[in-house]
Amino acid sequence: MLPDWAVVTADRRAHIERVAGLLAQWATALAVPATEAERWRRAAWLHDALRDAPAATELDHGPMCADRLARDGERDQGVLDAVRYHSVGYAGWDGVGRMLYLADYLEPGRRFDATLRTALRDRMPEEHGAVLREVARRRIEWILRSSWGLKPETVAFWNALGSA
Ligand SMILES: [Fe+2]
Numbered sequence: 001m002l003p004d005w006a007v008v009t010a011d012r013r014a015h016i017e018r019v020a021g022l023l024a025q026w027a028t029a030l031a032v033p034a035t036e037a038e039r040w041r042r043a044a045w046l047h048d049a050l051r052d053a054p055a056a057t058e059l060d061h062g063p064m065c066a067d068r069l070a071r072d073g074e075r076d077q078g079v080l081d082a083v084r085y086h087s088v089g090y091a092g093w094d095g096v097g098r099m100l101y102l103a104d105y106l107e108p109g110r111r112f113d114a115t116l117r118t119a120l121r122d123r124m125p126e127e128h129g130a131v132l133r134e135v136a137r138r139r140i141e142w143i144l145r146s147s148w149g150l151k152p153e154t155v156a157f158w159n160a161l162g163s164a
Pocket of ligand 1: 015019047048104
């Protein structure tokens with residue numbers, strides 16, 4: 001569930017619940033151990049916990065939240081990295097970071113490119129490696145079309161996927 005310091009709107013909370021729901025579904029389908037499913041659940045509930053805080057931006061709400069979690073005693077580096085880098089990608093992720101990145105993009109409440117998202121979601125979780133490359137490619141294309149630059153973490157993430 002959300003920590004008591006979370007700052008989220010009702011819409012954000014609904015998004016977080018859908019991300020958690022998708023991850024729970026994938027964990028069941030892949031029969032991952034209960035401890036791993038619990039990490040995915042934690043990452044889902046925590047990743048956007050500060051997204052609507054007054055000082056938060058699209059790019060820094062993940063790091064702000066990871067810093068807060070680390071201060072509060074979170075010791076699971078995979079969960080911290082999943083939260084910290086969920087907006088940009090990270091080459092050093094383990095399963096929890098990769099699955100959160102996928103669920104955050106593919107959750108059914110997002111309206112943009114809904115048909116394509118549905119098609120990608122239908123290939124999950126069995127084809128998670130191929131779908132991850134497709135999601136990363138689409139997110140990077142979006143950044144390239146915008147006026148933002150690519151973060152070094154995003155470039156390293158993409159290059160690691162290409163050689164995987
Ligand atoms: Fe999210």
